Amino acid sequence: MKLVDCIYRIAKRPAALIGLALLCIQIVAVLFGPLMTPYSPVEANPLETLQPPSLQHLLGTDVSGMDILSRIVYATRINLLISIGAVGAAFMVGVPIGLLVGYYRGPVSGLIMRIFDFIQAFPVFVLGLALVSVLGQEIWNVAIVLAILFTPMFARLIRAEVLSLRERPFVNAARCNGATDAVILFRHLLPNALTASSVQISISIGMAILLTAGLSFIGAGVRTPTPEWGLMVSDGAQQMILGVWWDSLFPGLAIVLSVLCFALLGDELKTLFDPSSVRRRR
Amino acid sequence: MTGRLSLPGVSLKSGSGLAMVLAKLRKLWHTLIPRFMRIMISRLIIFVPQLFGVLFVTFFLIRLLPGDPALTLLGNLATPEAIAALRERLGLNQSILNQFVLYAQHVVHGDLGTSILTSNPVTVDLWERAPATFELIFYALICTVVVGLLMAALAVVRPGGFFDRVGQLYGLVAGAIPDFWVALILIFIGFHCLNWAPPPFGRLDTFVSTPPRSTGFLTFDSLFVGDWAAFGSAVSRLILPVATLTIVNAGAVMKMARTVLAANYNSDFAKHKRACGLREGTIVWSALRNSLPPLITQLGFLAGFLLGGAVLVETIFSWNGVGQYAVQAVVRSDYAALQGFVLLASIFILLVYLTVDIVYELADPRIEV
Numbered sequence: 001m002k003l004v005d006c007i008y009r010i011a012k013r014p015a016a017l018i019g020l021a022l023l024c025i026q027i028v029a030v031l032f033g034p035l036m037t038p039y040s041p042v043e044a045n046p047l048e049t050l051q052p053p054s055l056q057h058l059l060g061t062d063v064s065g066m067d068i069l070s071r072i073v074y075a076t077r078i079n080l081l082i083s084i085g086a087v088g089a090a091f092m093v094g095v096p097i098g099l100l101v102g103y104y105r106g107p108v109s110g111l112i113m114r115i116f117d118f119i120q121a122f123p124v125f126v127l128g129l130a131l132v133s134v135l136g137q138e139i140w141n142v143a144i145v146l147a148i149l150f151t152p153m154f155a156r157l158i159r160a161e162v163l164s165l166r167e168r169p170f171v172n173a174a175r176c177n178g179a180t181d182a183v184i185l186f187r188h189l190l191p192n193a194l195t196a197s198s199v200q201i202s203i204s205i206g207m208a209i210l211l212t213a214g215l216s217f218i219g220a221g222v223r224t225p226t227p228e229w230g231l232m233v234s235d236g237a238q239q240m241i242l243g244v245w246w247d248s249l250f251p252g253l254a255i256v257l258s259v260l261c262f263a264l265l266g267d268e269l270k271t272l273f274d275p276s277s278v279r280r281r282r
Numbered sequence: 283m284t285g286r287l288s289l290p291g292v293s294l295k296s297g298s299g300l301a302m303v304l305a306k307l308r309k310l311w312h313t314l315i316p317r318f319m320r321i322m323i324s325r326l327i328i329f330v331p332q333l334f335g336v337l338f339v340t341f342f343l344i345r346l347l348p349g350d351p352a353l354t355l356l357g358n359l360a361t362p363e364a365i366a367a368l369r370e371r372l373g374l375n376q377s378i379l380n381q382f383v384l385y386a387q388h389v390v391h392g393d394l395g396t397s398i399l400t401s402n403p404v405t406v407d408l409w410e411r412a413p414a415t416f417e418l419i420f421y422a423l424i425c426t427v428v429v430g431l432l433m434a435a436l437a438v439v440r441p442g443g444f445f446d447r448v449g450q451l452y453g454l455v456a457g458a459i460p461d462f463w464v465a466l467i468l469i470f471i472g473f474h475c476l477n478w479a480p481p482p483f484g485r486l487d488t489f490v491s492t493p494p495r496s497t498g499f500l501t502f503d504s505l506f507v508g509d510w511a512a513f514g515s516a517v518s519r520l521i522l523p524v525a526t527l528t529i530v531n532a533g534a535v536m537k538m539a540r541t542v543l544a545a546n547y548n549s550d551f552a553k554h555k556r557a558c559g560l561r562e563g564t565i566v567w568s569a570l571r572n573s574l575p576p577l578i579t580q581l582g583f584l585a586g587f588l589l590g591g592a593v594l595v596e597t598i599f600s601w602n603g604v605g606q607y608a609v610q611a612v613v614r615s616d617y618a619a620l621q622g623f624v625l626l627a628s629i630f631i632l633l634v635y636l637t638v639d640i641v642y643e644l645a646d647p648r649i650e651v
Contacts, residue, residue: 134344255458
């Protein structure tokens with residue numbers, strides 16, 4: 001009954017449908033990418049460099065003669081892996097920190113919040129660039145850096161909820177019943193505090209995709225010939241001036257659609273959890 | 283003035299001597315110093331420890347490097363003697379506190395080390411390149427704010443109208459477009475297809491000589507000496523990068539401004555003004571004025587985003603600013619240059635936030651200072 005109701009509510013909203021459709025496309029690309037692509041994503045073919053889109057190569061070929069469509073499909077894996085991995089890690093680390101910092105208030109909590117302030121005060125891309133180059137330009141380091149950048153956001157969202165929840169009667173009631181701090185934190189506060197940060201996950205994944213692509217674009221992330229969207233745009237950048245548009249256009253379009261997908265889903269989740277925001281937006 | 287100090291309520295009742303002195307000082311602070319000066323002083327006092335914190339972070343950024351910094355700086359082929367000498371010169375054999383003091387001393391004296399890439403002192407490199415970046419950010423900031431506010435105002439004035447719909451779509455998509463991709467598409471359309479944009483190589487056309495530096499902003503410098511050719515060239519080169527940053531960032535400004543503006547435009551004071559027969563323009567203007575404080579905060583973040591975006595955009599347009607310098611530093615592992623860039627970026631952000639805080643408190647007279 002509830003599921004039907006949910007489906008009905010989603011079906012009425014075109015934004016949710018588009019977001020879900022884009023998500024499905026990406027899941028298919030991640031799971032069955034190798035089966036669908038006719039060309040290898042990393043094998044150069046010197047005879048067919050910079051072919052415009054045709055029936056053989058639907059989206060054309062790049063400077064090394066690699067099929068762009070195949071590379072875009074393969075790149076879905078690495079882009080989503082980095083982004084979802086980084087945001088997942090940030091969530092797993094940020095949520096407990098936020099819980100503890102919100103519940104136990106003292107000098108240590110204050111210090112942690114000041115450090116978070118500092119991380120968030122920085123322009124994300126500049127800090128990401130500096131950290132990646134210091135840690136070493138490896139694909140996993142990009143994920144680690146993104147996780148560091150996103151942790152404060154989740155911690156802050158959880159902390160804000162905990163700060164208001166901890167004064168509520170049900171927490172005192174639990175304490176009177178003999179609940180330990182651990183029980184209060186994880187059984188009573190955590191489930192009630194999760195909504196805002198769960199919604200933020202989807203939006204953060206979109207941001208992470210953009211940042212990963214940006215870092216790869218300037219050469220601070222993944223290395224050639226690994227198929228990665230930002231790197232593919234960067235490979236085609238030189239050709240763009242000469243009029244070879246397909247080399248950069250399509251990978252960039254993949255980034256836009258992927259980020260849009262997670263942004264749309266995030267927006268929809270927000271309205272699903274908080275129906276009052278719909279009216280406010282109109 | 284002494285008469286004011288012995289006002290009832292301040293004297294005698296305040297209890298102990300120290301509390302009384304504090305209360306008197308507080309009173310003095312509020313009566314003697316005008317509000318503007320109070321804002322400036324209280325913000326500038328916080329600024330100093332913040333600067334110290336920034337130094338601390340840029341110092342530890344390089345200390346984070348895995349392994350021996352001397353080895354990393356010199357490369358694998360360095361002789362043990364050279365490494366030992368550099369360790370000595372960098373002070374790596376001393377305690378971490380001494381190292382930090384040493385670094386702070388160097389920075390205060392304007393010594394940020396030498397760039398491996400250009401073999402110039404990093405300070406000189408940054409000094410040469412910074413105006414290019416700030417000119418780009420300056421114009422991008424203006425365009426972004428104007429476009430964002432304009433779209434927000436048009437959408438709020440007529441809900442459900444053309445601009446409202448376009449704005450909603452744009453606000454959704456703008457957050458999803460990578461800036462480097464927009465730049466490339468603009469180059470393709472403007473330079474390759476339409477052939478009216480200049481090639482994306484640098485800030486001036488090749489045959490135009492650089493005007494003598496006074497501000498470092500080519501558009502200003504060329505105007506000061508009346509060099510119209512250089513001015514035109516600089517402006518035409520600015521169009522595409524500024525358009526890129528505007529397209530990507532105006533969406534966020536518009537979304538934010540629309541929410542705040544709509545609340546003010548539909549509020550009781552706006553209705554009252556309308557009932558009094560004031561013109562629509564006046565009402566929109568007063569709604570804008572009342573939306574100012576949150577918008578100012580947003581502008582602070584925007585400046586940060588623009589700095590991050592400038593890093594990418596400069597690389598594409600061969601802008602030769604500090605952003606491109608940082609990218610080269612990252613790719614070539616030029617850590618002194620990177621450290622210098624991070625320091626410059628942090629100070630820039632600190633100054634932006636300082637300005638934002640001051641202007642915010644000036645714009646909202648209700649805030650107690």
